Amino acid sequence: MSKVTTVWADRVLRQVVGWVKVPVETTILRIFKEVSDAQISQFEALTHILRGQHWRRLLRSGKSKVGVQLVQWVDVDSTVDTVCGRQEGSAKGFNPKKKGARSYHPQIAFLAESKEILQAWFRTGNAFTSNGVVEFTKQLLAHLPNRMRIIFRGDSGYFVGDLLELLDTRGHGYLIKVKLKNLTALLAKQNWTAIKGQSGWEQCAFQYRCGGWSRSRQFVAVRMKQPKQVTGPQSELWDTTEYDYFCYVTTEPLTPWKAHKKYGERATCETWIEEAKSQMGLGKIRTNQFLANAALFHCAVLAYNTVRWMAQLSGNKTLCQWEPDTLRTYLIRVAGKLLTGNNQLRVRTPADPLYPQEWDDWVKVGLLA
Known part of the structure; x- marks a missing residue:
């Protein structure tokens, strides 16, 4: 959190957004610690609402028809997030890298075509892989277009009869390891x-x-x-x-x-999880309270999706393939100068970026927002 406040304390960023000053990290953390269960649900709903708006915008611009396709593969997986301490909700559970260590065990659903996070739950460390997966899937299906048929792809942890029954009843498909x-x-x-x-x-x-x-x-x-x-x-x-x-x-x-080869494609889902964890801070910013950690977790989900959505809106295939850190290196952490003439704020950047086409397409997304 100290890094977040350091970035936003930058004079240029503060002037662009019109902030007088940025609260210190303890103030921001205190606000997160006041989050309630209902507000966590609102965080989850916000991801669905913004995704729906994004899909409609993609369709209108002709950039993608992801929101109107009749069949979509959805990769669902869980990840172990080891903690150092005794944070609320952390517990000893499945932890292949640090056996016996306390952790959280989030569950995440990715859309295979666009790499965006469709839905995520922040769970306690002793939750088994499939714990709550039926309710998780029900919530996911409720926020997807009715005409869309999903194919649930998951590892053996999701080999659960109730989940298969739900997907069969709703007319959806699955490819799950036995x-x-x-x-x-x-x-x-x-x-x-x-x-x-x-x-x-x-x-x-x-x-x-x-x-x-x-x-x-x-x-x-x-x-x-x-x-x-x-x-x-x-x-x-x-x-x-x-x-x-x-x-x-x-x-x-x-x-x-x-089917074996198609299942092998879900390996990229684990790569996306690592991108979100290591490059977007998914589950890495923590307090000693479970709901505050859940709120920070969902903020990271929104940040990860925002980067993915901007890349999709650019229509640039290279940007859609780049990892968040690559986008930061070439398109965000660049030299610039803030100009304040004519009562306007403008940022002057180098005239010869390393990736000129990607730079132009990325900036155009911001200008059209």
Whole structure:
């Protein structure tokens, strides 16, 4: 928070926005500590409202039809945010990098096409990956266009019957990695066929009903041969072939191999989470109060989305691909001079930027705002 106040204490920024001075960090933090549960809900709703306005503006400008497309892939994932201390709401839970350390466990939904955050929840550290995912998805669907069908893509932590039932009932789809205790034994019984052009790979598809489900669902799987080294005079008597299995439950008409490759695309979702955490401060600005931390978390979500939305409005494909830090380096942290003549405030910047087309497109978004 001290860095935030330092940036906004800059004389040029204060004159541009008309501020006399910037509150000190303790004052800003005190304001955040007065946030209520209802205001956190308003933060979540604000993200949806602004996104709807942005999608309509994109459509009117002809820059994108993301808001009117009938099918969209949505990547949902959770992330561990380790804390140093005993902040309210932090707890010991799943933490692969620092086992036993206290953390928060936010849950985030990304739109695969545009990399924007559709919805985010700030959760306690002992929340399991799928905790509240049904309510999370209901809230997400309520704020998306009714005509839009989403395809929920998630890891094995989201292999939850109630979630699949909700998506089936609402007419949406899913591609989720399967997590079952008897999965290897179940897959070993299936009829496998070789995948054309993929040496050592086999695939299968079958219907299966897990305990507690109201009906069976489509499972697809691939496996890769892993030769096991067995040495000795009787090694030829041993079955030396082992397999790595990859199994998914899905509603989409994809071959098992295509489903496996499509699921692999969600790896970029983890990259976007790291961008939001390390480059936009998502969950990194903290107080000792849970609701204040949740409010700061949602401010970071809005900041991340604002950068994404500006890049989309520019119509520049390069800007849409750049990370936030890249945008800062080449388009924001640039040399300039504030001119105050003729009762106007103008910022003069270098005439030969390193990326002239990206600079012009980025500035044009601000001028048209």
